[in-house]
Amino acid sequence: MLSIQNLSVSYGPRRVLSDVSLEVNPGEVLALIGPNGAGKSTLVRAISGVIPVEKGKITNNGKEHLPMDINTLPPIKRARALAVVPQAASMPPAFTVWETVLMGRTPYLNFLGQVSTKDEEIARQALQKVDALSLAERRVGELSGGEQQRVLLARALAQSTPILLLDEPTSNLDLHYQVSFMETVSILAHQDNLAVLVAMHDLNLAARYADRVALLVEGEIKATGTPEQVLTAELISTAYHLTVQVIQHPYADVPLVLPGKK
Amino acid sequence: MKLRPYLYTLLFLLLAVILSIAIGSVFIPPADLGRILIGWMDGATFPEPLKTFAFILTDIRLPRTVLVLLTGAALGSSGAAYQGLFRNPLADPYLIGVASGAGLGAVLAMSIQWPYTFWGLLAVPGAAFIGALLTVFLVYIMARVGKTVPTTNLILAGVAFGSFATALTTYLMLRSTGELHRAIAWLSGGFSQAGWSPVLTVLPYLAAGLGILLLSGHALNLLQFGDEQAQQMGLAVTRTRTIILLAASLATAAAVAFSGIIGFIGLIVPHIMRLWFGADYRHLLPLSLIGGAGALLLADVIARSVMAPQELPVGIITALVGAPFFLWVLRRSKNQGYW
Numbered sequence: 001m002l003s004i005q006n007l008s009v010s011y012g013p014r015r016v017l018s019d020v021s022l023e024v025n026p027g028e029v030l031a032l033i034g035p036n037g038a039g040k041s042t043l044v045r046a047i048s049g050v051i052p053v054e055k056g057k058i059t060n061n062g063k064e065h066l067p068m069d070i071n072t073l074p075p076i077k078r079a080r081a082l083a084v085v086p087q088a089a090s091m092p093p094a095f096t097v098w099e100t101v102l103m104g105r106t107p108y109l110n111f112l113g114q115v116s117t118k119d120e121e122i123a124r125q126a127l128q129k130v131d132a133l134s135l136a137e138r139r140v141g142e143l144s145g146g147e148q149q150r151v152l153l154a155r156a157l158a159q160s161t162p163i164l165l166l167d168e169p170t171s172n173l174d175l176h177y178q179v180s181f182m183e184t185v186s187i188l189a190h191q192d193n194l195a196v197l198v199a200m201h202d203l204n205l206a207a208r209y210a211d212r213v214a215l216l217v218e219g220e221i222k223a224t225g226t227p228e229q230v231l232t233a234e235l236i237s238t239a240y241h242l243t244v245q246v247i248q249h250p251y252a253d254v255p256l257v258l259p260g261k262k
Numbered sequence: 263m264k265l266r267p268y269l270y271t272l273l274f275l276l277l278a279v280i281l282s283i284a285i286g287s288v289f290i291p292p293a294d295l296g297r298i299l300i301g302w303m304d305g306a307t308f309p310e311p312l313k314t315f316a317f318i319l320t321d322i323r324l325p326r327t328v329l330v331l332l333t334g335a336a337l338g339s340s341g342a343a344y345q346g347l348f349r350n351p352l353a354d355p356y357l358i359g360v361a362s363g364a365g366l367g368a369v370l371a372m373s374i375q376w377p378y379t380f381w382g383l384l385a386v387p388g389a390a391f392i393g394a395l396l397t398v399f400l401v402y403i404m405a406r407v408g409k410t411v412p413t414t415n416l417i418l419a420g421v422a423f424g425s426f427a428t429a430l431t432t433y434l435m436l437r438s439t440g441e442l443h444r445a446i447a448w449l450s451g452g453f454s455q456a457g458w459s460p461v462l463t464v465l466p467y468l469a470a471g472l473g474i475l476l477l478s479g480h481a482l483n484l485l486q487f488g489d490e491q492a493q494q495m496g497l498a499v500t501r502t503r504t505i506i507l508l509a510a511s512l513a514t515a516a517a518v519a520f521s522g523i524i525g526f527i528g529l530i531v532p533h534i535m536r537l538w539f540g541a542d543y544r545h546l547l548p549l550s551l552i553g554g555a556g557a558l559l560l561a562d563v564i565a566r567s568v569m570a571p572q573e574l575p576v577g578i579i580t581a582l583v584g585a586p587f588f589l590w591v592l593r594r595s596k597n598q599g600y601w
Contacts, residue, residue, distance in 0.1 A: 075499070109480070
C-alpha cells in the first residue's frame, strides 16, 4: 500500500502541495484529477523522489519507509518500491524497444548493467503484458505516440515494483489508444495486485477505469472516493470553475461528466 | 554479444599502428619490422640496417606511436562521454573548450618551470586537469537553460571560453623564456618531444580516467532518458554525472598535457561508431576508445608524411577532416534521426 501523509511541497516561496494525504491500495487504480496547475505532476514527482519534499511521509506497505528526504533513500532502493511512467517523456530514439525495457531492470543490476536470463524473461513478460512484444526489435524513434507510451509502461513494469505512478499517460494519445492504454493499466492493477496512482485530465476516462478518484485543487485534496462520490456536478463545477452536468453512463455503471448548462 | 564491431575497429587500429611504426623519415619495410620483432624474442643482435631500424623503433617510433595511441583513445572515449553527459551530439573536448582549458593549465605549469623530473612532469597533467575541470564547469553553467544544454549555447560558450584560454596560453608562451622550447613543442602537436617519459607520466592519469569511462556505459545509457527518468530508474544521477565528468576531463587533460590541443577526434569517432554500431554506450565507449586511437595514429602518419621531413601539427589534419564533418553533423542533427 502506498501511503502519503501530510505531504507538502514548495517551489521557492510558493506552496504547490499542502498537507496532501492519500492511500493507494494494492490491486486498485486511483485516478488523480484536477485542473491544470493543481499540482498533479508535482505530487507524482515528489513521490518518485525527483523533487524535494518540504514535509510529510511517504511509506510503502506501512513497513518500508520512504523518508521525506530523498537523499536518505538511495534512488536504487526507491526504484525497487515504485516505478514511474512520466509525462510526455522523451526517450532516446536510437535505442531499441528491447534495450529500453531492459533498462527498467536497473535497480537490480550492477553498475555495468549486466542482465541475467531472469532479467530478460521479466522484460519479455513486461512487453507481453502491454501487448508490445512484436515491437521489441524496433527503434523507439520509429514508434507512434501510443506505442511509445506502451513501451514506457513496459519499462515501468520491468522494475517489478508493487507501486506504479503514471503522470498523464494518455494526454498525447488518440481515442483508441487512450481507452486501450487505461484498460491495460486497470487489468494489470487487478491481476498483479499493483497499487496504481494515475494523474489524468480526462474525467470520463477516470470514471470508467479508476476504482477510486481523488480531486486535487490548488495543492489540496478536496475529495476522495468512488467515481460516483467525487465526480458530482457540485464538486467538479467548483474545482474547474465551469458549469457541468453529470449523467449516468448509458450502459456502464459510472458517471459521465458533460460541460455546459442543462 | 556483439563481437564484429570490436573486430573491425581493432583491425583498423592494428593497421594504423603498423603504418605509424613503418612510416617516417626512414621507411622501415614491414618485412624488417617482422624480423626485428622475431629477433627481439630470440634476443639476437642485428646486422645493419636492422640495427639502426631497431634503434629507431625502440627510441623514436614506438614511444611516439604509443603516446599518439593513448591520446587518441582518450579523446575518442571522452568525446563519447561528453556527448552522453550533455545529451548533445556536438559535444567534443575541443569544441566545448575543455581542451583549451586543459592547455592553459598545462602551459601555466610549464611556465612555473617545473623541472624535468618524474614528479615535475606529473604536475603538468595535474594542472591541465584543473584547467579542464574549471572550463567544463564554467561552460556548463553558462550554457545551461533549466535542465537542458542547447547545442548553440554549448558551442558558443565552449568557443568563448576556448578562445579566452587559448589567448592566455599564447600570451604565457610568448613571454616565457627558458621553457619556451618545451611549450612550442607542445603546441605543435607535442609528439616530437617523444621518448618514453611522457608515456610513463601520462599513464596513471589515463588509466584512471579511461578505466572509469569504460565502466560508465550503463549509466550513460540511463542518462539519455534525462535526469528525472534516470533517477526514477534507480540511478544516483548527480553523483554519477560528477564521476563521469571528472573521468572524461581527466582523460582529456592527460591527453592535452602531452599532445597539445587536438580537435574533432572526440567528435568524429563516436559519431561514426554510433552510426555503424548503435547507440548503446556500453559498446560505444570502448569502440570510441579503440577507434579514436586508430584515427589519431592515422592523422599523425599523414601529418608526418605530407611535408616530410617537416612535420605538420596533427591538429591541422584532424581539423581539415573534422570541421566539414562537424558541419555535416550540425545539419544532420537538426532532423534528429539516429541520435
